[in-house]
Amino acid sequence: MSVFLEVDHVDRIFPLANGGSYIALKNIELKIKQGEFVSLIGHSGCGKSTLLNMMAGLDRPSKGGIILEGREVTKPGPDRMVVFQNYSLLPWLTVRQNIALAVNKVLKDKSAIERKEIVQHHIDLVGLRNAADKRPGELSGGMKQRVAIGRALAIRPKLLLLDEPFGALDALTRGGLQEQLMQICEESHVTCVMVTHDVDEALLLSDRIVMLTNGPESHIGQILEVPIPRPRHRLEVVNHPNYYSMRNEMIYFLNQQKRDKRRKAKQPEKTAVPTSGKAFISRKGLEKTTLEIGFIPLTDCAPLVVAQEKGFFKKHGIEEVKLVREPSWKAIAEGVATRRLDAAQMVAGMPLAMTLGMNSSAFSSTSEISQAGVPIVTALVLSRNGNAITLNKSFYRQGVRNLADLKALISDNPQKSHVMGMVHNASMHNLILRYWLAAGGIDPDLDMTLAVISPPQMVANLKAGNIDGYCVGEPWNSRAVHENLGYVIATDLDIWAGHPEKVLGMREDWVNQNPNTHIALVKALLEACDYCDDRRHREEILGLICRPQYVGSALEYTRPGFLTAYNKGTDEIPQLLPRFNQFHFDNTNCPGRVEGLWILTQLARWGITPFPKNWVEILERVRRVDLYGEAARQLGFPDIEPDRQCFELFDRMVFNPDDPLGYLQRLTIHREIRVQEIIIDDSRSEAA
Numbered sequence: 110m111s112v113f114l115e116v117d118h119v120d121r122i123f124p125l126a127n128g129g130s131y132i133a134l135k136n137i138e139l140k141i142k143q144g145e146f147v148s149l150i151g152h153s154g155c156g157k158s159t160l161l162n163m164m165a166g167l168d169r170p171s172k173g174g175i176i177l178e179g180r181e182v183t184k185p186g187p188d189r190m191v192v193f194q195n196y197s198l199l200p201w202l203t204v205r206q207n208i209a210l211a212v213n214k215v216l217k218d219k220s221a222i223e224r225k226e227i228v229q230h231h232i233d234l235v236g237l238r239n240a241a242d243k244r245p246g247e248l249s250g251g252m253k254q255r256v257a258i259g260r261a262l263a264i265r266p267k268l269l270l271l272d273e274p275f276g277a278l279d280a281l282t283r284g285g286l287q288e289q290l291m292q293i294c295e296e297s298h299v300t301c302v303m304v305t306h307d308v309d310e311a312l313l314l315s316d317r318i319v320m321l322t323n324g325p326e327s328h329i330g331q332i333l334e335v336p337i338p339r340p341r342h343r344l345e346v347v348n349h350p351n352y353y354s355m356r357n358e359m360i361y362f363l364n365q366q367k368r369d370k371r372r373k374a375k376q377p378e379k380t381a382v383p384t385s386g387k388a389f390i391s392r393k394g395l396e397k398t399t400l401e402i403g404f405i406p407l408t409d410c411a412p413l414v415v416a417q418e419k420g421f422f423k424k425h426g427i428e429e430v431k432l433v434r435e436p437s438w439k440a441i442a443e444g445v446a447t448r449r450l451d452a453a454q455m456v457a458g459m460p461l462a463m464t465l466g467m468n469s470s471a472f473s474s475t476s477e478i479s480q481a482g483v484p485i486v487t488a489l490v491l492s493r494n495g496n497a498i499t500l501n502k503s504f505y506r507q508g509v510r511n512l513a514d515l516k517a518l519i520s521d522n523p524q525k526s527h528v529m530g531m532v533h534n535a536s537m538h539n540l541i542l543r544y545w546l547a548a549g550g551i552d553p554d555l556d557m558t559l560a561v562i563s564p565p566q567m568v569a570n571l572k573a574g575n576i577d578g579y580c581v582g583e584p585w586n587s588r589a590v591h592e593n594l595g596y597v598i599a600t601d602l603d604i605w606a607g608h609p610e611k612v613l614g615m616r617e618d619w620v621n622q623n624p625n626t627h628i629a630l631v632k633a634l635l636e637a638c639d640y641c642d643d644r645r646h647r648e649e650i651l652g653l654i655c656r657p658q659y660v661g662s663a664l665e666y667t668r669p670g671f672l673t674a675y676n677k678g679t680d681e682i683p684q685l686l687p688r689f690n691q692f693h694f695d696n697t698n699c700p701g702r703v704e705g706l707w708i709l710t711q712l713a714r715w716g717i718t719p720f721p722k723n724w725v726e727i728l729e730r731v732r733r734v735d736l737y738g739e740a741a742r743q744l745g746f747p748d749i750e751p752d753r754q755c756f757e758l759f760d761r762m763v764f765n766p767d768d769p770l771g772y773l774q775r776l777t778i779h780r781e782i783r784v785q786e787i788i789i790d791d792s793r794s795e796a797a
């Protein structure tokens with residue numbers, strides 16, 4: 110697609126009178142083709158006009174840029190025209206004179222006769238021949254808006270920007286003008302961006318509808334393609350088979366945002382002092398300075414260990430942290446849900462799955478919690494990658510070198526049962542292992558059995574012959590290689606390089622009650638993550654994590670992959686994998702919503718949770734990019750959310766974040782998929 114207009118990671122921050130600032134728009138990223146008609150829709154105050162004004166050059170982004178045909182927009186120009194709701198005509202000039210004024214100013218290189226013809230042509234185009242010599246005071250609202258459109262088009266802008274152009278008109282006039290605008294735009298191939306509140310207007314006119322979330326930090330929540338062929342006629346559009354499903358999708362989006370607005374309005378101010386009788390605020394303004402944080406003995410618990418041992422928690426005012434080594438991910442989930450733990454290192458899908466409520470006992474033995482869900486928040490990805498799939502060495506001796514070999518072996522021995530270990534239903538180990546198997550034609554439930562086993566128990570289970578292999582983080586693959594029990598058939602870099610792996614998770618009500626402590630915690634861990642990605646620190650960190658109170662592992666099998674070449678236990682020459690344990694670089698730490706959406710599709714694919722119809726709302730609530738951004742900004746770190754664009758895993762199946770259900774439908778191996786609106790019971794979160 111050749112890009113005509115690009116909104117390149119734009120933020121708009123307004124200074125406030127009280128010295129603070131208001132982030133109206135955050136990380137807006139949009140590419141528009143020449144001739145495209147794009148509508149911006151969202152609740153009042155979400156930033157539609159602000160975005161349009163920046164495209165017009167009437168306002169400047171605080172961060173990022175607007176690029177029109179390869180050039181940055183820095184001021185208004187004749188290649189862009191804005192049509193406002195209030196027409197902005199000069200009252201003392203006639204229709205002809207209003208249009209002529211603009212034409213004479215912009216098209217100076219044309220002869221007077223040519224300019225006159227252009228004026229007449231546009232008067233005719235908007236159907237005002239009989240009113241050409243009337244002044245605005247003698248015209249109806251619809252006629253005035255037609256003059257404004259005629260004037261805008263007469264100077265032949267490349268980009269027509271419309272800010273609720275028909276908002277003040279009666280329904281009949283509006284309908285007529287919409288059809289005229291559509292016809293004019295099609296004939297003159299002008300590119301249009303229109304702000305509207307009207308879903309039917311957006312569907313009639315647009316090629317794409319960009320739906321913005323509520324502010325502050327408004328961003329693109331969803332983009333709807335309108336595949337109705339042109340030229341369009343109102344009746345044909347309304348009778349299009351997809352019309353009502355598209356309309357419902359927009360209304361559904363707006364309703365999710367309305368619910369979000371109401372919920373936020375009920376929340377106390379972020380800096381409020383806790384209202385309980387035991388209210389306490391530390392010198393650094395933290396509500397709580399003694400924390401218990403759960404972790405699992407794995408190489409990628411390094412940021413927690415570093416924050417503790419190198420004093421990052423203390424630096425940010427958290428005076429005492431007890432890192433609690435937990436026996437399993439299930440214990441972690443239960444510990445956070447029951448408030449035994451303040452926070453925990455979690456597998457990436459856990460905050461979403463806990464919020465939705467998993468339909469199994471995999472995350473809690475308390476069925477009440479597991480069924481109904483507990484709102485969990487993550488504002489920090491602690492690590493990316495770092496997992497591998499290990500098979501028993503006997504598979505290697507049978508010639509299994511890749512996924513196709515594994516498939517052939519399973520197909521040739523249908524009577525033999527195969528068991529693979531993974532660490533938790535909501536973990537990336539489960540989701541990635543399942544994805545990998547299914548992409549190779551192996552049904553992870555019908556062709557084999559997956560068993561949940563705690564990471565440190567994997568090697569013992571492999572040795573005992575209870576399992577044929579597993580997907581786990583380090584050092585538990587390298588240990589199997591070291592002991593010559595297993596070999597690595599694939600790393601997660603081979604399947605989805607850069608996937609989110611561990612996150613920081615806590616109850617939403619905990620974050621609401623301890624907002625300053627939460628930001629301090631995120632900042633401490635963010636600095637620790639940065640420290641971990643400096644290769645010069647790796648030897649030191651290795652020594653720390655191998656201590657008995659943390660991973661308790663031997664240096665010799667914890668080092669490969671983390672610091673030195675990764676040995677798969679195969680004929681392959683061990684290689685350095687600089688991205689294998691990734692803690693900070695390449696925007697590791699932002700809990701991006703698109704990758705969260707991918708996780709939601711996979712949880713639904715395997716029947717672990719329903720797919721939430723209100724996925725925009727769920728992602729906004731769980732993956733708190735805003736809180737991550739706040740912590741990052743306070744540290745002077747970049748706070749850009751990863752692009753919300755299509756991506757693919759190793760099998761090249763494209764994941765489009767605007768069509769998650771379409772993606773699910775294209776995946777051939779799956780369980781029964783339930784799509785359900787998930788209304789989070791706020792009393793669960795509020796009953797502290």
Ligand SMILES: Nc1ncnc2c1ncn2[C@@H]1O[C@H](COP(=O)(O)OP(=O)(O)OP(=O)(O)O)[C@@H](O)[C@H]1O
Pocket residue numbers: 123124131133151152153154155156157158159160324
């Ligand atoms: N100059 C400014 N200073 C401070 N805040 C501003 C300024 N201009 C806009 N805002 C704020 O930015 C947010 C976005 O405003 P904007 O007018 O773009 O919203 P909108 O989506 O067009 O709203 P509506 O649909 O009601 O016209 C609002 O919260 C508004 O209060």
